[in-house]
Amino acid sequence: xxxxxxLADGTVFEGTSIGSTKDVISEIVFNTSMTGYLxxxxxxxxxxxxxxxxxxxxxxxxxxxxxxxxxPWPDGYIVRELSRIPSNFRxxxxxxxxxxxxxIPGIAGIDTRALTKILREKGTMNGMITxxxxxxxxxxxxxxxxxxxxxxxxxxxxxxxKKLKGTGKKVALLDFGAKNNIAKSLNDRxxxxxxxxxxxxxxxxxxxxxxxxxxxxxxxxxxxxxxIIKEVKKLYDSDTPIFAICLGHQLMALATGADTHxxxxxxxxxNHPVKDLKTNxxxxxxxxxxxxxxxxxxxxxxxxxxxxxxxxxxxxxLAYVGKxxxxxxxxxxxxxxxxxxxxxxxxxxxxxxxxx
Numbered sequence: 001x002x003x004x005x006x007l008a009d010g011t012v013f014e015g016t017s018i019g020s021t022k023d024v025i026s027e028i029v030f031n032t033s034m035t036g037y038l039x040x041x042x043x044x045x046x047x048x049x050x051x052x053x054x055x056x057x058x059x060x061x062x063x064x065x066x067x068x069x070x071x072p073w074p075d076g077y078i079v080r081e082l083s084r085i086p087s088n089f090r091x092x093x094x095x096x097x098x099x100x101x102x103x104i105p106g107i108a109g110i111d112t113r114a115l116t117k118i119l120r121e122k123g124t125m126n127g128m129i130t131x132x133x134x135x136x137x138x139x140x141x142x143x144x145x146x147x148x149x150x151x152x153x154x155x156x157x158x159x160x161x162k163k164l165k166g167t168g169k170k171v172a173l174l175d176f177g178a179k180n181n182i183a184k185s186l187n188d189r190x191x192x193x194x195x196x197x198x199x200x201x202x203x204x205x206x207x208x209x210x211x212x213x214x215x216x217x218x219x220x221x222x223x224x225x226x227x228i229i230k231e232v233k234k235l236y237d238s239d240t241p242i243f244a245i246c247l248g249h250q251l252m253a254l255a256t257g258a259d260t261h262x263x264x265x266x267x268x269x270x271n272h273p274v275k276d277l278k279t280n281x282x283x284x285x286x287x288x289x290x291x292x293x294x295x296x297x298x299x300x301x302x303x304x305x306x307x308x309x310x311x312x313x314x315x316x317x318l319a320y321v322g323k324x325x326x327x328x329x330x331x332x333x334x335x336x337x338x339x340x341x342x343x344x345x346x347x348x349x350x351x352x353x354x355x356x
Contacts, residue, residue, distance in 0.1 A: 001131055003107040005078060008125040008144045010137065011118060015109035018082055019099025021131045025147045026050040026075035028127040029290065030116045032269030036336025037095075038064060041072040044156035044177030045246065045288045047219040048149030050076030050127065051268075054116050059095040062086025068179040068335060072098065073156065073219075076129045077106035078115070105129045123264040124290060152220040153177060153228070153247075157198035166192035169211035169352045174198060176218030176228070176247050181335040185345045186214065199227065202234035211352040212241040215248025217331065222250035222260050222291055229255045241324035243348040246289055249327035253318060259297040263314070266290035267329075270337055273310035274317070274330055282310055283340035285330035292329065293318065324351045 003017035007028065030052040031040055037058050040051060051074045060083040077099060086094055099106050107129055119125065126147045128140060156177035164183055168190030173183055176198050183193045196205060198218070205213065213235055222229075225247075233255040235242060244252050250260050267287040275282045293315045295305055300321075307317030307328060317328040326348075332341040 002133055003105070003129060003131050004135065005107050005110060005115070006128045006130065006135070006137065006140060006144065007118065008127060008141065009118075009122060010141060012137070013107070013110040013115060015107040017131050018096050018106040018108045019077065020103045020105040022103065022105055023128065023130045023132065024050065024075050024105050025126060025128045025144050027124060027147065027149055028052060028078070028119065029124055029266060029268055030054055030119055031288070032271060033336070034270070036066075036270060038066050039068050039336050041074065041077070042067040042069045043179055043288060044069055044073050045217050045219045046074040047152040047156050047177065048075065049219070050074055050078060050129065052078040052112055052115055052119070054112055056080040056112065057083060059083035059086055061088035062091035063093040063095065063098050064088060064090040065092070066336070068181060072102050072104055074104065077104060078110065078112065078129075079106070079108050080110065080112040082108040119265050124266060149220050151224040153198050153218050153225055156219060158195060159197060161197070161200070162195050164193040166190050168192065169349060170194070170208070171212045171214055172196060172205045172208065172210040173214040174200065174205070174216060174248070176216050176225075176251075178216035178218070179331070179333060179335060181333040182214065182216055182245065185333045185342065189345060189349055191349070202231040202238070205235070206238055206240065210240060212243065212348060215242065215244035215251060215327070217246035217248065217288070219247070221262070222247055222254055225251060236323070236325065239323070241348070241351040243344070243351070244327035245331060245333070246329060249318065249329050250291055250293055252325070252327050253293040253298075253303070256302050256320070257297075257299055258303070259294045260291050261294055263290055263292050267309070270334070272330065274307045274341075275310055277306055277308060284338045285341055286334040286336075286338065287330045289329060
């Protein structure tokens with residue numbers, strides 16, 4: 001069946017329908033990872049977006065247990081070529097069937113290189129995936145342009161607290177759309193991790209006397225999380241050690257008076273170089289974000305830049321002055337790799353007093 005990707009600027013790509021055949025309007029973003037398409041599909045940070053994979057062949061090892069949540073989250077999936085016959089000893093099915101199961105439309109067979117160049121030159125834009133060959137472009141473009149991701153954190157957060165038992169430090173993880181490997185990375189280091197829904201009050205978390213607090217990644221514009229930001233400010237004031245990743249990093253910055261803005265096309269992939277400003281060492285990182293902290297708005301008495309993106313100079317982390325708090329824009333838990341910055345979890349445990 002034919003499928004069409006219609007961009008907000010009027011550009012139309014024709015390909016083949018994969019997954020669900022329903023129409024969907026979403027924000028179109030691209031990911032440059034060469035492997036790990038399943039971790040991308042199951043990353044809650046993609047809620048409200050349709051993902052273009054720049055690597056040309058997707059699905060060659062099918063659906064395996066390498067999932068970062070219990071379901072896929074993108075609104076749509078866009079690939080150059082989809083493997084018809086996946087081959088892997090752990091394969092449990094095909095991407096085609098997986099997308100159909102969760103009612104996610106996709107399109108294959110389009111020039112993803114040309115599409116990515118448009119998104120890089122003009123910036124991230126909205127688009128529509130449709131199987132309707134008789135679409136009316138003039139009628140659809142206003143609808144496409146009007147789409148907004150809105151507050152998608154509420155869509156992806158857990159409903160009830162859950163605990164991973166451990167014999168080490170007690171960590172409270174606020175789930176704004178957390179990837180599974182964040183909790184696993186802490187648990188593998190002996191921590192007892194309690195995962196809380198995004199709107200859990202600071203008082204509830206602090207009443208359990210955690211040794212440390214983890215603020216997770218998540219989707220959408222951080223400024224939409226007005227109520228959550230107020231609770232994060234209370235956590236900041238508590239003097240409990242805090243480590244934050246991605247959206248959590250942005251929320252902590254907003255809670256302490258800094259500002260954020262939307263990037264032209266964001267950072268999404270497993271190959272982004274970041275420099276640790278303390279050691280001047282560069283690490284290759286996994287990233288997925290479309291917003292960034294404005295370092296010009298930082299109060300140097302509150303926080304100072306700790307990491308910077310080597311490619312474009314944007315902020316990749318903050319160290320908070322006089323506090324046991326550090327935050328990063330990238331993903332040290334990676335999944336799928338690289339594992340270069342996994343040492344940051346060890347730094348967090350040291351901040352909590354170590355696992356003695």
